[in-house]
Amino acid sequence: xxxxxxxxxxxxxxxxxxxxxxxxxxxxxxxxxxxxxxxxxxxxxxxxxxxxxxxxxxxxxxxxxxxxxxxxxxxxxxxxxxxxxxxxxxxxxxxxxxxxxxxxxxxxxxxxxxxxxxxxxxxxxxxxxxxxxxxxxxxxxxxxxxxxxxxxxxxxxxxxxxxxxxxxxxxxxxxxxxxxxxxxxxxxxxxxxxxxxxxxxxxxxxxxxxxxxxxxxxxxxxxxxxxxxxxxxxxxxxxxxxxxxxxxxxxxxxxxxxxxxxxxxxxxxxxxxxxxxxxxxxxxxxxxxxxxxxxxxxxxxxxxxxxxxxxxxxxxxxxxxxxxxxxxxxxxxxxxxxxxxxxxxxxxxxxxxxxxxxxxxxxxxxxxxxxxxxxxxxxxxxxxxxxxxxxxxxxxxxxxxxxxxxxxxxxxxxxxxxxxxxxxxxxxxxxxxxxxxxxxxxxxxxxxxxxxxxxxxxxxxxxxxxxxxxxxxxxxxxxxxxxxxxxxxxxxxxxxxxxxxxxxxxxxxxxxxxxxxxxxxxxxxxxxxxxxxxxxxxxxxxxxxxxxxxxxxxxxxxx
RNA sequence: UGGGGUAUAGCCAAGUGGUAAGGCAGCGGUUUCUGGUACCGCCAUUCCCAGGUUCGAAUCCUGGUACCCCAGCCA
Numbered sequence: 001x002x003x004x005x006x007x008x009x010x011x012x013x014x015x016x017x018x019x020x021x022x023x024x025x026x027x028x029x030x031x032x033x034x035x036x037x038x039x040x041x042x043x044x045x046x047x048x049x050x051x052x053x054x055x056x057x058x059x060x061x062x063x064x065x066x067x068x069x070x071x072x073x074x075x076x077x078x079x080x081x082x083x084x085x086x087x088x089x090x091x092x093x094x095x096x097x098x099x100x101x102x103x104x105x106x107x108x109x110x111x112x113x114x115x116x117x118x119x120x121x122x123x124x125x126x127x128x129x130x131x132x133x134x135x136x137x138x139x140x141x142x143x144x145x146x147x148x149x150x151x152x153x154x155x156x157x158x159x160x161x162x163x164x165x166x167x168x169x170x171x172x173x174x175x176x177x178x179x180x181x182x183x184x185x186x187x188x189x190x191x192x193x194x195x196x197x198x199x200x201x202x203x204x205x206x207x208x209x210x211x212x213x214x215x216x217x218x219x220x221x222x223x224x225x226x227x228x229x230x231x232x233x234x235x236x237x238x239x240x241x242x243x244x245x246x247x248x249x250x251x252x253x254x255x256x257x258x259x260x261x262x263x264x265x266x267x268x269x270x271x272x273x274x275x276x277x278x279x280x281x282x283x284x285x286x287x288x289x290x291x292x293x294x295x296x297x298x299x300x301x302x303x304x305x306x307x308x309x310x311x312x313x314x315x316x317x318x319x320x321x322x323x324x325x326x327x328x329x330x331x332x333x334x335x336x337x338x339x340x341x342x343x344x345x346x347x348x349x350x351x352x353x354x355x356x357x358x359x360x361x362x363x364x365x366x367x368x369x370x371x372x373x374x375x376x377x378x379x380x381x382x383x384x385x386x387x388x389x390x391x392x393x394x395x396x397x398x399x400x401x402x403x404x405x406x407x408x409x410x411x412x413x414x415x416x417x418x419x420x421x422x423x424x425x426x427x428x429x430x431x432x433x434x435x436x437x438x439x440x441x442x443x444x445x446x447x448x449x450x451x452x453x454x455x456x457x458x459x460x461x462x463x464x465x466x467x468x469x470x471x472x473x474x475x476x477x478x479x480x481x482x483x484x485x486x487x488x489x490x491x492x493x494x495x496x497x498x499x500x501x502x503x504x505x506x507x508x509x510x511x512x513x514x515x516x517x518x519x520x521x522x523x524x525x526x527x528x529x530x531x532x533x534x535x536x537x538x539x540x541x542x543x544x545x546x547x548x549x550x551x552x553x554x555x556x557x558x559x
Numbered sequence: 560u561g562g563g564g565u566a567u568a569g570c571c572a573a574g575u576g577g578u579a580a581g582g583c584a585g586c587g588g589u590u591u592c593u594g595g596u597a598c599c600g601c602c603a604u605u606c607c608c609a610g611g612u613u614c615g616a617a618u619c620c621u622g623g624u625a626c627c628c629c630a631g632c633c634a
Contacts, residue, residue, distance in 0.1 A: 009573080010572095010573095033634090034634095035633085035634055037633090037634085067634065069633090069634080070633065070634075072633095073633075073634090126632095127631080127632055130632075131630070131631085134630060135561095135630075136561085136630055137560095137561055137562075137629075137630060138560060138561045138562095139561080139630095140561090141630090168632085169632065171632095172632055174632095181562085182561050182562040182563090183561095183562055183563075183629080184561090184562080184629060184630050185629075187630085190631085190632050192632085193632035194632080195632085209632095211631095211632075211633085211634090212633070212634050213634095216634085230634095232563095232564070232565090232627080232628070233627095233628055233629080233634095234628095234634085235563060235564065235628075235629090236562075236563055236564090236628070236629050237629090238563095239563095258564090260565085260627095265570085271634095272633095312582095313571070313572090313582060313583075314571055314572085314582095315571065315572050315573085315582095317565095317571090317572075318564075318565065319565060319566070319571095319572085320564070320565045320566085320626075320627045320628080321565075321566090321626060321627055322565095322570085322571070322572095323570075323571090324570070324571060324583090325569085325570045325571070325583060325584065327570080327583060327584055328570080328571070328582080328583050328584090330583095331582085331583060331584090332583095334595090334596095335596095338595080338596060339596095343593080345593095372591095372592095372593080372595095372596080373596080373597090402594090404594070405594090413592055414592090415592065415593065416592070417592090419592095444592095446592085448592090454592090455594090456592095456594085457591095457592050457593060457594090458593090459593075521593085521595085523593045523595080524593045524594080524595070525593090526595095548593075548594095548595050548596095549594090549595065549596095550594075550595090551594050551595090552594045553594090554594090555594080
């Protein structure tokens with residue numbers, strides 16, 4: 001499977017191509033700027049594919065820059081995880097990893113520059129007072145009483161803020177723009193706030209930290225970023241982004257372009273909410289296979305290719321409020337694994353079948369393809385003995401009309417082996433089915449039986465050779481399409497209680513050799529991935545990535 | 560009742576004055592030792608609504624409507 005990250009056109013790619021053709025842009029430089037305050041999720045994957053994809057398409061580079069301006073929320077552990085996720089997705093950033101904190105000295109010098117230009121001032125108002133002075137959406141704000149301090153005083157105050165002379169919240173540095181602007185972001189935005197916190201990169205060097213607005217565009221400029229792609233909610237910030245670039249002696253003029261963020265059915269993509277799920281122990285960490293994080297999806301069995309394909313499928317636009325059908329994600333992974341996952345048989349709801357005309361010492365081994373359409377995947381060995389396991393769902397005592405599987409007196413093909421007939425149903429005292437007695441038609445290996453058609457094919461595992469496995473059946477974490485649409489209902493109310501069910505099954509012998517993160521199609525069931533944590537501990541655990549399409553279930557539903 | 564945005568099928572999405580791509584989902588069929596896959600076919604007389612311009616409009620103009628974002632010393 002190839003990645004089409006180069007081929008899906010969108011309004012940003014079109015625009016850049018026009019700029020290049022017009023000669024207004026030479027080399028394209030983009031950046032992916034996560035804040036290290038959580039793990040990357042599928043929404044970030046969209047941004048990563050866009051930013052790295054554009055750089056690749058136009059022969060430029062994409063920087064990885066941590067937007068680390070808020071030490072209170074950030075951690076080194078997140079930085080490590082984010083780097084690993086970007087690499088796993090298959091992208092390589094240009095040069096070293098960057099940090100906004102690399103530019104703190106320059107940013108500080110530029111803050112002093114603004115002060116000297118009478119374009120910034122130190123404000124003593126409290127946070128609440130600043131809010132009051134700011135006005136509302138429909139009323140203009142009022143200037144702070146501290147707005148007209150001298151440059152000398154401002155410079156002195158800022159320096160003393162920097163060295164820790166003041167308490168947190170006591171003062172801020174603000175840009176002097178327009179308190180009456182209809183765009184609230186221009187009503188003297190905060191440039192620096194005091195934080196007596198140790199920073200994961202700069203340690204205790206700084207007692208003040210720049211705001212996002214003061215750091216982002218200038219960081220772009222320093223790095224020579226040409227196109228700064230971000231989500232729609234930053235659109236109102238663009239005038240401010242441009243204001244800094246116009247009022248500071250920056251070395252380049254990046255441009256901000258906004259696109260709509262991803263919303264996915266049945267999931268939440270908000271770092272805050274994902275962190276809540278982790279912190280409250282609702283899921284088993286950031287990489288729980290139910291999480292829409294890159295690492296969770298990886299553990300679930302999604303491939304990097306499938307995630308990139310998904311991002312290509314959904315496109316990039318400015319249309320808001322869109323909600324992508326999670327079936328698209330399922331399609332992306334199924335189509336990858338259909339081609340690339342070796343096949344295996346695994347019984348999840350074991351029902352014992354005794355093959356009455358197979359001798360006790362029968363020991364036959366079939367050599368079957370690792371993949372029905374890929375010879376390069378070789379063959380695997382499939383032993384057959386007198387007792388086998390089949391899936392309980394593949395037997396019905398009183399089958400409906402279109403049931404092609406096993407039933408009393410009926411025949412079915414054991415996948416890759418013989419046709420068997422169910423002769424007897426053995427029940428226990430309370431009437432539960434204990435085992436089936438079946439007979440093998442030995443004249444059906446690799447050919448259809450004489451004079452009749454056997455339509456059904458079921459999967460099975462030789463009981464004597466079965467490998468016990470734990471199978472984790474994952475389903476959507478939420479049971480409603482839009483868990484966080486409702487403002488009055490907590491999204492946790494919509495949790496799906498059955499998002500995980502654990503089952504003990506029997507796998508064919510080839511599964512004993514599985515390595516962490518190996519992916520298989522369990523034939524007729526779905527795609528599964530060897531859990532990397534469990535396997536590292538020597539436990540055989542397979543995570544269900546996604547089920548196979550099930551038209552039988554659909555038929556049953558219709559009645 | 561401020562400012563900034565967005566509206567094309569159930570969902571995502573092309574389209575930029577020449578007569579509505581593609582994908583997902585769905586529905587029918589063929590093939591099949593996976594009720595999977597693959598393959599074939601169907602699925603918008605119409606582009607939020609109403610007017611207007613034009614030989615011709617999803618595209619241009621006018622006026623509406625709906626929805627999203629912004630009042631963090633978060634990003």
